[in-house]
Amino acid sequence: MKIQKLSERGIAFTFDDLSSPEYYCPTNIYAINGDKHIFLCDTYLGPEIMEKVVEHLEKEFGKKPFVIFNSHSHWDHHWGNCYFDKAVIFSQKLTVGLIEKNGEDELKRNEKYLRGKVVLKLPEKTFDKENKEYENENVEFFHSPGHTEDSSSCYDSISKTLFVADNVEVPIPYITSSDLSVYIATMKNYLNYPAEIIIPGHGDVSDKKLIEANLRYLESFPEVDDDMFVEENKKSFFMVHVSNLSTVAKEYYDKENYTNARKFYKIILSLNKEMTLLREESQKILDARLKELDERLN
Numbered sequence: 001m002k003i004q005k006l007s008e009r010g011i012a013f014t015f016d017d018l019s020s021p022e023y024y025c026p027t028n029i030y031a032i033n034g035d036k037h038i039f040l041c042d043t044y045l046g047p048e049i050m051e052k053v054v055e056h057l058e059k060e061f062g063k064k065p066f067v068i069f070n071s072h073s074h075w076d077h078h079w080g081n082c083y084f085d086k087a088v089i090f091s092q093k094l095t096v097g098l099i100e101k102n103g104e105d106e107l108k109r110n111e112k113y114l115r116g117k118v119v120l121k122l123p124e125k126t127f128d129k130e131n132k133e134y135e136n137e138n139v140e141f142f143h144s145p146g147h148t149e150d151s152s153s154c155y156d157s158i159s160k161t162l163f164v165a166d167n168v169e170v171p172i173p174y175i176t177s178s179d180l181s182v183y184i185a186t187m188k189n190y191l192n193y194p195a196e197i198i199i200p201g202h203g204d205v206s207d208k209k210l211i212e213a214n215l216r217y218l219e220s221f222p223e224v225d226d227d228m229f230v231e232e233n234k235k236s237f238f239m240v241h242v243s244n245l246s247t248v249a250k251e252y253y254d255k256e257n258y259t260n261a262r263k264f265y266k267i268i269l270s271l272n273k274e275m276t277l278l279r280e281e282s283q284k285i286l287d288a289r290l291k292e293l294d295e296r297l298n
Helices: 047-061 079-083 093-109 181-190 208-220 233-256 258-275 280-297
Strands: 001-004 010-015 027-033 039-042 066-069 088-092 125-127 139-143 152-155 161-169 198-201
Touching: 001 093, 010 047, 010 088, 027 047, 027 152, 027 161, 039 047, 039 152, 047 079, 079 258, 093 125, 161 181, 161 208, 233 258
Parallel strands: 039 066, 066 088, 088 125, 161 198
Antiparallel strands: 001 010, 010 027, 027 039, 027 198, 139 152, 152 161
């Protein structure tokens, strides 16, 4: 656990449990010491980690009631909810239904990442577009769809810190739809905030340059310019890019838009020939899919 005190009242906790030799994936949560509450943005992988986080926060700021914000429904952002018996836990209203729908399956598929005994605990309170309940403590929570439909963010106006969760990532964001218009609008809205510190869900704490770089990628997708990445992160950049291409290709395939599906699968094939990004089994699946699409379109 890496601890960074970003301001007099803001602390970022960074964890490497999800990183692998192939992909650097630090995960961040953010704590804000408000006048009456300690706000915690996301709860990561379970109660064992939350116990250490709370111990540090209470040593740093003293004991106050906790308010927990879940940025979206993905498993690596809410498994630690169950550590908090008395805290207020809230999220955007769509998040609750998505955890109810997918939570148990995600728990089984990713059980190797459990940190302590995890029992799914849903947010008890929700909001639609924004939560202004804690304005008097200069903390704003708002719906910011992009990475997922339910994605939401937190702005700490005292320390000018914007917690953007998985909407912004290093080196590039994961996308879940071919229609990027809503995602792009969210990114542009981020730039309207006078934020000096940007905390992504995954990646190093940064500034608005990271938002600008992610936005450029989204606006250019599926095209990639050479200056969008540096040699040190080229492999991870294109691994995420291939994941995004695969997501969009499958969406088109499921909608029986075979022309566009073939186009995106062909881009993946070309990149893989250049950099060998796919495992052997994935390569076989791609070859079979392209053969099927060629037969359908010819």
